[in-house]
Amino acid sequence: MKTRLAQLFCLCLLALPCLAQEVIRVGVELQPYQPYSDVENGEYRGYARDLLDAFAAEHGYRFVYVPLPVRRLLGDFLGGRVDLKFPDHPQWNADQKAGHAIHYSRPAAPYVDGILVKPQQLGQGVARIRLLGTQNGFTPWPYLTEIHAGRIKLIQANQIESLLLMAINDRVDAVYLNPRVVAHQLRLMDLAEQALVLDPQLPHVEDHYYLSSIRYPQVIEAFNRFLEERSEQVEAIRLRHGL
Structure with missing residues (x-):
């Protein structure tokens, strides 16, 4: 043996x-x-x-x-x-x-994925979100019920930069992304990191x-x-x- x-x-x-x-x-x-x-x-x-x-x-x-x-x-x-x-x-x-x-x-x-909005829109709840932007390949898990029910329309794009500009220019109501990634991209775009911020009151994923x-x-x-x-x-x- x-x-x-x-x-x-x-x-x-x-x-x-x-x-x-x-x-x-x-x-x-x-x-x-x-x-x-x-x-x-x-x-x-x-x-x-x-x-x-x-x-x-x-x-x-x-x-x-x-x-x-x-x-x-x-x-x-x-x-x-x-x-x-x-x-x-x-x-x-x-x-x-x-x-x-x-x-x-x-x-x-570690990562966090959640809803990012303009600072003045913090705390306004999910009811105001009709158009939600996210990156191709992303699944906004906490909002699938609203998306499948047609209460939220999902807009997907390949480039994070495009999504952030859409949110800043009110072409989408919010974006579902990682706040650290968003802050990094905003710096690259010579924009304030606080131009879009995570709304901690809305459902998000920490994983x-x-x-x-x-x-x-x-x-x-x-x-x-x-x-x-x-x-x-x-x-x-x-x-x-x-x-």
């Missing part, structure tokens, strides 16, 4: 370097979403890049980042054309994921993004250990990106 266990242990040790030398394709979102991530001149960057690079360096993994539109990213992930997916969440596209054995990491990045994989559950397990054992390093990366 001891001999058998020793053989298995040796096989595991031999397998680890092989995986480390293999190129692992990380599917990521093409759309700009700083401080979490964006793609500039084909280069993936932001909090997610720094976090995943730090993890890969510690374990000797060779990550290649594959930026894709949100809808295509899911299809390529489920079809095995990318090996890891970030960001991901167990609740996202649950119907399309049915039948796939997807392994999710521990929480890797986390996850790393996921179908092919490499062992990488997800290693990432979980990294998040736990290198928590100070992870926290420093978050603080550097304002998260």
